[in-house]
Amino acid sequence: MSVPPIGLLAGSGEFPLVFARKARDVGRSVVTVALSGEASEELRGLSKQFYWTGLARMGRMIRCFRASGCEEIIMAGKVRKHNYLHKPWKLLTLWPDLRTIRWWYSHNRSDNKDDTLLLGLIRVFEKEGLRVGSALELCPELLARSGVLTRSVPGEAGWLDISFGWGLAREMGRLDVGQSVVVKDRAVLAVEAIEGTDAAIARAGTLCRSGGFTVVKVAKPNQDMRFDVPTVGKTTIENLHRAGGRILAIEAGKTIILNESETVAAAEKLGICIVALNDKEIRVQGSNS
Numbered sequence: 001m002s003v004p005p006i007g008l009l010a011g012s013g014e015f016p017l018v019f020a021r022k023a024r025d026v027g028r029s030v031v032t033v034a035l036s037g038e039a040s041e042e043l044r045g046l047s048k049q050f051y052w053t054g055l056a057r058m059g060r061m062i063r064c065f066r067a068s069g070c071e072e073i074i075m076a077g078k079v080r081k082h083n084y085l086h087k088p089w090k091l092l093t094l095w096p097d098l099r100t101i102r103w104w105y106s107h108n109r110s111d112n113k114d115d116t117l118l119l120g121l122i123r124v125f126e127k128e129g130l131r132v133g134s135a136l137e138l139c140p141e142l143l144a145r146s147g148v149l150t151r152s153v154p155g156e157a158g159w160l161d162i163s164f165g166w167g168l169a170r171e172m173g174r175l176d177v178g179q180s181v182v183v184k185d186r187a188v189l190a191v192e193a194i195e196g197t198d199a200a201i202a203r204a205g206t207l208c209r210s211g212g213f214t215v216v217k218v219a220k221p222n223q224d225m226r227f228d229v230p231t232v233g234k235t236t237i238e239n240l241h242r243a244g245g246r247i248l249a250i251e252a253g254k255t256i257i258l259n260e261s262e263t264v265a266a267a268e269k270l271g272i273c274i275v276a277l278n279d280k281e282i283r284v285q286g287s288n289s
Helices: 015-025 041-046 058-067 090-094 098-106 114-127 156-174 197-207 234-243 260-270 279-288
Strands: 006-010 030-035 049-053 072-076 131-133 180-184 187-191 214-217 247-251 273-277
Touching: 006 015, 015 030, 015 041, 015 072, 030 041, 030 058, 049 058, 058 098, 058 114, 098 114, 114 131, 156 180, 156 187, 156 214, 156 247, 156 273, 156 279, 180 197, 187 197, 197 214, 197 234, 234 247, 234 260, 260 273, 273 279
Parallel strands: 006 030, 006 072, 030 049, 072 131, 214 247, 247 273
Antiparallel strands: 180 187, 180 214
């Protein structure tokens, strides 16, 4: 029996490309529905079938996946929500189809947080017989392993800032505000919200001209691994260096590191420390501080 292709709903960034390459390497064909203005054209060459769609064209997404024989779909990549939700004349910009309009005005939505919107989208797909899985089922090696991943290690002040920022980042995740906080000397410089981690790092750099700050990025307490999994990569390191940061602390086993060898090599070159921890290790570290 032939194996059905995997559907890929692709946003921006490197993650959709990494997933599509891994699927190809293990012999799984991919049908990509790529979000216009977000996804990379490079995905076309990695896909059995490839379609562009607008962000608010849920009916088209479903038709493309079903017509291509998909039974399971994966969501990978970022959507820069601030480019859509709060623009003037956003309905004209998004140009939603009838399926999206019906969903938007009929489902029980108390807010427009990421989890609320994405879980609503998943329910629509599942009603159409499209199971939504996690990309990490195919790519578990992307998750950060525990430990200090670079030769440089945090000093005493760095560990204090990591411990201080960890609980704050966890609480921001619980509230579905963002996944990252930026701290120095146990004071908060920036909290990630709709703008994303890179913009929060850049803002911290303008507020802390002396540099040397720490970025703490963790998963939500009940992280759904099908979407919005914390992700870092070489670009994160370069942005951190440009802004003057020195430490990136991430959650082991819950954070994706894209192209880990390149990311760690960039950190080594730029003098950035990367450390991956879990809650238990943070508690131990805090008691030793």
